[in-house]
Amino acid sequence: MPAARSPADAPLFIVLNTGSGSQDAGHTREVIERLLGEAGRRHRVLPVQDGRRLPAVAWQAVQEARMQQGIVVAAGGDGTINAVAQAVLGSGLPFGVLPQGTFNYFSREYGIPADTESAVQLLLNGRLRSVQVGRVNDRIFLVNASLGLYPVLLENREDWKRQFGRSRVVALWAGVVTLLRGHRRMTLEMEHAGRLRTLHTSTLFVGNNRLQLEQTGLDGADALDQGRLAALALRPTGRLAMLWLLARGAFGRLGAADEVQSFSFSSLRLSVLRRGRRRSRIKVATDGEVSWMRAPIEFRALPDALSLIVPDDETA
Template sequence: MTCPLYVVFNRASGRGNRDELGPAVEAACAAAGRACRLFPVEQPGQLAAVARDAVREAQPARGIVVAAGGDGTINCVAQAVLGSGCRFGVLPRGTFNYFARTHGIPAELDGALRVLLTEDAVDVRVGRLNERIFLVNASLGLYPELLEEREAWKQQFGRSRLVALAAGIKTLLRGHRSLRLAIELGGQRREVRTPTLFVGNNALQMEQVGVPQAPAIDAGRLAGVMLQPVGRGTMLALLARGAFGQLGAADQVLHFDFDRLTVQARSFGARHIKVATDGEVFWMPLPLRFDVAPHALPLIRPPGLALERAQAQAQAAAEPDA
């Protein structure tokens, strides 16, 4: 294949030496006889506009639009690519890189470039919250608060999984309130109280925390997770269960899979609610509608089940029920 690459990379986020990415991409493309065009993003507020520019240039050339960054950057570029007719590539540069990992794309730059330059596109279903897509997860309640605390800690202490864990523990120790929600699922409406509603579209993440909806995600559905109202001690215990891949077995955790879920807040006069999609936190008008996007994302990735997912499945099969 000789189609050119249009690479959007966010200098304001991610890990590693950000100045290495451009020269590495150009060198790999030159060695493969492929043209490339770089779209650096200097400020976070420019990312969406730059991604749209990359898609507009890629469309007549039948090029591949590539997102280089963490899951938030990848989400923003994917939003511009979805339904455009362009194929999508990823160079993971974040802390967790769940989207890349679940599709077998290496975290190392050389390995990710090799996939990008040699593999074909596979259609990947993505989640949607109202008109905004999510590749990994979307949530409301406690989880967006955890993300905000984590980002503040990363700004102060750097990007690492240990920093993310410490930030999460601090948020849980500070306490939290439950949301009063009216949810409509499968044609039935019910009222619930929960500190957080988490909707997953990433099978690897579900497997690693021990929620058994990964096969449903593979089949094109979404996974929902809600917690019962609990105290700080129990919440910390649930965090530990998730870290050891046993969250789904906890009595305080409700998990289910679905095609469509509608959420309305029961607080008087509530018109907006804080939500998060793929690590980015913002306010969204109610009601919230979760579903699978009608268009698939043509992702450049290796064929078959990713090695990390195969290992997670083998480990889960070898362990006794919690």
């Protein structure tokens, strides 16, 4: 529930990823600065051309905002928003979002408009709401985290986007091609709720976004309101069956498939076994960004971790 109005005179420190989405970054910055200037709101735009510098620039924005009791804003896609939120977490600072990505699941979940002008107006007039984030090892995720097939799909999708542009159609076809190439199966040794279980799967997907779960027809959206994360695993199956699952997800019916196992948790610890031995490093995707993590992998829900600027009308 909304808790308080966003500070009306706090300066805004905006981390702008100039490589996110299909919009012209120069025009986006011009719109931001014009609207904030007209409103008489103090602000500073920190542009980032190289995505590898996002964490450093986000940390700089947090330090400056701390000194001036300001607000940190992420302008970009879900990956950019994740990087800035990682720096904001634990600082006690308000967090704002100007969506610039392809899917914008995080911003859409909380009614933040995709139109830059409307999103800037929200920064000026919105309210603060505490929202949950997920954490896997030392990284957070706002939308989802995964291991197995899904990180491979994301890497292939980025290759396709570099060649054919950023769009949902390109993302879909990248998924189809990935599934046709085949995939490895994993054996997971998982510990949660005081129980140890072994799971054979091609991918483990952990969701923290109601909108994404509902659009694909997955169970577990209600668990997010209880301070938990929603997980699903795909039982090992063939390529044609995987394509059928992709189609079911596109039509919002993935949760009803027999090949899908779902459960929820507040914390989960796992290892990946290969040929009877535990792997020391595992490839994990967080909000579309893929990285290697040391095993064992630990997931945890962090309720009320961020103070997000959202629309004054909670039905937005």
